[in-house]
Amino acid sequence: MVELQLQLPESTSEFISEVVASGKYGSASDFVCDLVETVRLRTAQLTLRDLADAGENSGLGEEYTPEWWQNFTAKLRAAA
Numbered sequence: 001m002v003e004l005q006l007q008l009p010e011s012t013s014e015f016i017s018e019v020v021a022s023g024k025y026g027s028a029s030d031f032v033c034d035l036v037e038t039v040r041l042r043t044a045q046l047t048l049r050d051l052a053d054a055g056e057n058s059g060l061g062e063e064y065t066p067e068w069w070q071n072f073t074a075k076l077r078a079a080a
Contacts, residue, residue: 006032 008016016028025031062068 016031019025019031020028025034
């Protein structure tokens with residue numbers, strides 16, 4: 001594990017101490033690790049949402065029929 005020193009406003013430090021004292025977390029370190037994991041998951045969700053929105057807004061789709069695949073592979077072979 002890596003040790004990390006943080007400078008926090010007094011009010012933030014007091015809040016962390018209160019949360020730990022409530023018994024919800026075993027230590028300030030546990031609390032901060034949970035916060036980081038929450039932000040990590042939230043960031044991943046936002047990225048997925050952005051990608052899904054980009055797909056939705058990319059225009060009309062195209063149906064990939066067997067004929068489409070035949071034409072596509074023929075073009076690839078011709079280009080190779």
